[in-house]
Amino acid sequence: MTLGSQESLQDETPDTENLIIHEENTGNTTNQKKKSKWNRLKGIRVIIVSCIVFAIAVTVALIVDIYIGDHHTGHAAIATDVQKCSDIGLELMKKGGSAVDAAVGALICVGVMNPESSGLGGGGFMLIAAPHHSGEVIDFREVAPQSATVDMFNKSANMAQQGGLSVAVPGELRGMELAHKKYGKLKWSELIEPSIKLARDGYTLSNHTAKVLGIPHVQRKIKKSKQMMDMLMPNGEYLKEGDIIRNPKLADTLAIIAKEGAKALYEGKIAESIVKAVKERNGILSLADLKKYTAILKPGLNSTYQGYQILTVPLPASGPVLISALNILERFNLTKKDQGKNTTYQYLIEAFKFAYAQRTHLGDPSDPHNADVLKFVDKMTSKKNAETIYRKIFANKTFPPSYYSPASDEVKDNGTVHVSVVGPDGEIVSVTSSVNGYFGSYVMTDTGIILNNDMDDFSSPGIDNQFGIPPSKANFIRPGKRPQSSTVPVIVRHKQDPCAFRLAVGGSGGSHIPSAVIQTLINILSFDDTLKDAVERPRVHHQLIPNEVEAEGDKFKSWNQEGVLEYLKQVGHVVNTLDKSRSDVNVAQNYHNILRAHSDSRRGGSGSAMY
Numbered sequence: 001m002t003l004g005s006q007e008s009l010q011d012e013t014p015d016t017e018n019l020i021i022h023e024e025n026t027g028n029t030t031n032q033k034k035k036s037k038w039n040r041l042k043g044i045r046v047i048i049v050s051c052i053v054f055a056i057a058v059t060v061a062l063i064v065d066i067y068i069g070d071h072h073t074g075h076a077a078i079a080t081d082v083q084k085c086s087d088i089g090l091e092l093m094k095k096g097g098s099a100v101d102a103a104v105g106a107l108i109c110v111g112v113m114n115p116e117s118s119g120l121g122g123g124g125f126m127l128i129a130a131p132h133h134s135g136e137v138i139d140f141r142e143v144a145p146q147s148a149t150v151d152m153f154n155k156s157a158n159m160a161q162q163g164g165l166s167v168a169v170p171g172e173l174r175g176m177e178l179a180h181k182k183y184g185k186l187k188w189s190e191l192i193e194p195s196i197k198l199a200r201d202g203y204t205l206s207n208h209t210a211k212v213l214g215i216p217h218v219q220r221k222i223k224k225s226k227q228m229m230d231m232l233m234p235n236g237e238y239l240k241e242g243d244i245i246r247n248p249k250l251a252d253t254l255a256i257i258a259k260e261g262a263k264a265l266y267e268g269k270i271a272e273s274i275v276k277a278v279k280e281r282n283g284i285l286s287l288a289d290l291k292k293y294t295a296i297l298k299p300g301l302n303s304t305y306q307g308y309q310i311l312t313v314p315l316p317a318s319g320p321v322l323i324s325a326l327n328i329l330e331r332f333n334l335t336k337k338d339q340g341k342n343t344t345y346q347y348l349i350e351a352f353k354f355a356y357a358q359r360t361h362l363g364d365p366s367d368p369h370n371a372d373v374l375k376f377v378d379k380m381t382s383k384k385n386a387e388t389i390y391r392k393i394f395a396n397k398t399f400p401p402s403y404y405s406p407a408s409d410e411v412k413d414n415g416t417v418h419v420s421v422v423g424p425d426g427e428i429v430s431v432t433s434s435v436n437g438y439f440g441s442y443v444m445t446d447t448g449i450i451l452n453n454d455m456d457d458f459s460s461p462g463i464d465n466q467f468g469i470p471p472s473k474a475n476f477i478r479p480g481k482r483p484q485s486s487t488v489p490v491i492v493r494h495k496q497d498p499c500a501f502r503l504a505v506g507g508s509g510g511s512h513i514p515s516a517v518i519q520t521l522i523n524i525l526s527f528d529d530t531l532k533d534a535v536e537r538p539r540v541h542h543q544l545i546p547n548e549v550e551a552e553g554d555k556f557k558s559w560n561q562e563g564v565l566e567y568l569k570q571v572g573h574v575v576n577t578l579d580k581s582r583s584d585v586n587v588a589q590n591y592h593n594i595l596r597a598h599s600d601s602r603r604g605g606s607g608s609a610m611y
Contacts, residue, residue: 074610075595076102076423076611078608078609079586079599080107080109080420081599081600081604082114084113085607086599089109089609093423096186100128100182100183100421100427101183101191106421107433108191112247114206114417116213116438117415118416119172120172120265121170121172121274121440122454123168124172124416124487125138125140125431126138126179126431127300127490128179128427129428129502130426131426131499134300137300138175138179139295139313141317142169143482148455150460150478152460154461154462157463160458162221163442164278164279165282165284166440167441167451168454169289170451170452173257173266176262182297183427189258204245205239205243213238219238222442227444227448228444228450252447267287271290273445274449275290281443283443292480300313301320303323303327306330308495318486319488321358322490322517324380325355326518326521327381328355328386329351331387338526348519351389351518352541352542354392362377362474363475363476364475364481366481366482370474373474398571407473415436416433417434418432419431420505420506420587420597421588422502422590430504432487434452440453492525501592504588504589505520507584507586512543512550513583515583516583516584530596531587532598534598535587539552541582548575548576549575551578552578553577553578554579596610597610
């Protein structure tokens, strides 16, 4: 039985109001007339008392919400992975800066303080929406060097994951400069100066970075780089949470960039240091590759969900995956009473499986070999396609990967950060940046920059990447091509009144990003959660291959939802309970000028700020 004919998510309940009315109407007509005047007076008193009680209840609720809610009446809000970086972004807006100024300043700060996840050696996507504008995207994704070839990793898949060959041309700084030139209000140097001070004077090592440094394979890779050892184990032992960490060489680099702009990284001595570090580790990145790099302005990808406008990022990011899944889930008419139900999680998982299967057909549309990829995106993001898929989903059954029609047995990035900003002028910014794996390529320059390993985000014939993703032809390596990305920054506005409801959402966690962001959006838009609950609720993930559900076991236990996992097993899913989360989400919202922001506790949970 297809879902169209199976039991609805909406529970059927008797019309008790009508039953009561019918019972009253069978009473004695004469008695009713005698009491009608008294009943009218009594009814008026009941209405008045009810109104007073309701008004008091609303007032109390508002007072409670003001004191314990995750919001603030004011001008701007920002959420990052690091409290200090959120504070920097907020201070920039207090000085008269725009939401983009705040996002740029905060992102550079996170690159300093969370070097395992992002930085000048990485790349990503920024989504920007001003009031009454459709919004646009800055694509600063890394690109393959001109000497790259489709079979360059055939001899050793490991070379795509660490070392010089794994390094793609970084794009973060070009993207930040482009955003600032178009939307910035403060001087470029003002955005960078706080991070210069942090890198030079030092900062406290975070819990997340400390945990990453405790991973054995991470430790082995760090020891192949003298520069990384100098920074991360200055006394011969790995730094621990609470220790002070410094990167004075990066401070010097940032000082040059603050004065000379992004060009300083792509030409001149800093560029030479990047090429030198890559070639010492057997890479092919050249000065010409760096000089040629440009960030790209693109229109955003638009859709709707339950009366909300959804704005997200186009290829090679995972916006099409998010829209496809939301379109499918919209057909279930999810409301608050569906939250936490066994079948709701089943529908989520099946929507993920179909969306991730479609992802295997995607790649950089600028590649001449991907001539039909944009047509495929139009199809996969259509409401008609969602209707077709909806009819293939069952409440009590799941299927092997071939049922979902992937292009290959496929379907990635650990080192990622996200910044969400709602600005004082109504601008919304959602930006995700990454060096791909933890500490990227483990190649660090003499100028303090840790370089990405984003060449592993491409597919190579016959080789699974570090996230277990099998090869996809549309994502094969070509010179100058941008690899497929799991990042999916999102901006949501109300369809009827865009200025009344504005929300920025995004996350980190590689292939877990789309599923985590989708669940957070559903919690807010369909289930009317607070931002905190929407982010903190237990999540599931399914990327088709491997054909298993990944579930946050501890979260399901703490929310008393362990029965969900048993149900999924009964349906036929293999359920793998994770000992730690593999994704985190940051959100910022303006709802009728009530500001809210929340940073995921899965990576510290204190990185939000408002004024």
